[in-house]
Amino acid sequence: MLVVEDEPAIRELIAVNLRHAGYAVACAHSAEEAETILNGALPDLVVLDWMLPGQAGDAFARKLRSQPRTRDLSIIFVTARVEERDKLVGLESGADDYLTKPFSPKELTARIKAVLRRRAPQLTDDVVRIGGLELNPATRRVTGDRKPLDLGPTEFRMLHFLMSHPERVYNRTQLLDEVWGDHVFLEERTVDVHIRRLRMALSATGHDELIETVRGTGYRFRRG
Amino acid sequence: MLVVEDEPAIRELIAVNLRHAGYAVACAHSAEEAETILNGALPDLVVLDWMLPGQAGDAFARKLRSQPRTRDLSIIFVTARVEERDKLVGLESGADDYLTKPFSPKELTARIKAVLRRRAPQLTDDVVRIGGLELNPATRRVTGDRKPLDLGPTEFRMLHFLMSHPERVYNRTQLLDEVWGDHVFLEERTVDVHIRRLRMALSATGHDELIETVRGTGYRFRRG
DNA sequence: GAGCCGTGTCACGGTCCTGTAACACTGGAC
DNA sequence: GTCCAGTGTTACAGGACCGTGACACGGCTC
Numbered sequence: 315m316l317v318v319e320d321e322p323a324i325r326e327l328i329a330v331n332l333r334h335a336g337y338a339v340a341c342a343h344s345a346e347e348a349e350t351i352l353n354g355a356l357p358d359l360v361v362l363d364w365m366l367p368g369q370a371g372d373a374f375a376r377k378l379r380s381q382p383r384t385r386d387l388s389i390i391f392v393t394a395r396v397e398e399r400d401k402l403v404g405l406e407s408g409a410d411d412y413l414t415k416p417f418s419p420k421e422l423t424a425r426i427k428a429v430l431r432r433r434a435p436q437l438t439d440d441v442v443r444i445g446g447l448e449l450n451p452a453t454r455r456v457t458g459d460r461k462p463l464d465l466g467p468t469e470f471r472m473l474h475f476l477m478s479h480p481e482r483v484y485n486r487t488q489l490l491d492e493v494w495g496d497h498v499f500l501e502e503r504t505v506d507v508h509i510r511r512l513r514m515a516l517s518a519t520g521h522d523e524l525i526e527t528v529r530g531t532g533y534r535f536r537r538g
Numbered sequence: 539m540l541v542v543e544d545e546p547a548i549r550e551l552i553a554v555n556l557r558h559a560g561y562a563v564a565c566a567h568s569a570e571e572a573e574t575i576l577n578g579a580l581p582d583l584v585v586l587d588w589m590l591p592g593q594a595g596d597a598f599a600r601k602l603r604s605q606p607r608t609r610d611l612s613i614i615f616v617t618a619r620v621e622e623r624d625k626l627v628g629l630e631s632g633a634d635d636y637l638t639k640p641f642s643p644k645e646l647t648a649r650i651k652a653v654l655r656r657r658a659p660q661l662t663d664d665v666v667r668i669g670g671l672e673l674n675p676a677t678r679r680v681t682g683d684r685k686p687l688d689l690g691p692t693e694f695r696m697l698h699f700l701m702s703h704p705e706r707v708y709n710r711t712q713l714l715d716e717v718w719g720d721h722v723f724l725e726e727r728t729v730d731v732h733i734r735r736l737r738m739a740l741s742a743t744g745h746d747e748l749i750e751t752v753r754g755t756g757y758r759f760r761r762g
Numbered sequence: 763g764a765g766c767c768g769t770g771t772c773a774c775g776g777t778c779c780t781g782t783a784a785c786a787c788t789g790g791a792c
Numbered sequence: 793g794t795c796c797a798g799t800g801t802t803a804c805a806g807g808a809c810c811g812t813g814a815c816a817c818g819g820c821t822c
Contacts, residue, residue: 385643386643387642410645429642452707455759467753
């Protein structure tokens, strides 16, 4: 997650809230600094101020869209202008969404979730194979070393999600959002129990150690 | 791929990204120009702006659907309106999907891929043979181990569909769409009852266990 | 009209799943 | 070593989910 915003107060406000929501955040106060960062690692999403010193935000967005490496980045505009015209121009530069100041942290994270969900994390019907496990969403079958595994609906969804994002650590809130849906209202410890049930099922073929606990953070599905 | 959009900026944004995704793209700024192009070559898919000058986009879509030559084109609507009502009308005019501005290039290509992939193979008249069962669509006869089975119309269509996609799990909504037709308005539990009737009929030759219940998901036709 | 067949819906009961609380345990800070 | 937050484990009540039988309705034949 990259936040590009010249106003320090707003930049920190956004960053703090994103971190709290479980995202890794980098900040930049100008388009130039943002470019430097982007030359290193690519984020999943860019929160971009409409009004940037020197170079306007939408010009920067067009630039991102014009380069192959950054073409597919999700972009959310933050703007103080509410006029329709500005929104339209924002759309023309290929933003995924926009926020009008003032906005609440809740709205920010909600929109980010919406944008991210709209695009990537849609679990597909493709077969996932990792570490001796094979999960087939279309037939809803899971095999560990050719032996079939019996999973409940929730266990299956969780394993599907984890296997689709190996090595990556998810906290309990994120798992609730991804596996149960983000409108649910459940205890975080519920995740623990389902992790256990999933591990139990996987242990039938000796694959129970594929799900790793990251103390203080959450869980991770290991490669091999 | 044909892009029909009157706003030059958005049109180019879409076209550039589609070309980058590997599609051949033609552009039109109005419905009239689009018709001229369609008189020449037929694309696989049309990206159509909801608001077109002169003729509304959905009117154009209806026109496409009404002509045999363009009836089967996939259509994706692009609209700035987010209201549910508009979405509904968009789908009623036969759109395969719609995009709400703002959207990102990645989202656009993802949806296009989804629509193209969704064009599932229709049920053919070929004889289907699986697990001792033989279903002949042309004669509308089903035999289990050479013994004839007596099925009602709905049971037959459902068995035909399930046997044509063995191992794959379908939920009740999908089965309603595939067996009854896209836009029926029936209780999902109705599927259960017909599954039962089908199982009863199949049990006459001992093949009732071929239809498997996948709890929390739907039903599956087992191989062998 | 009566009778039959195919169909959609409902209600009941059993089974399995699931969320939660309570308790046991672990790892790390000090 | 002690202590504590964080996690593993277990048990259980409630509920979701599905199979099943019954019933009403419409179309059809006679």
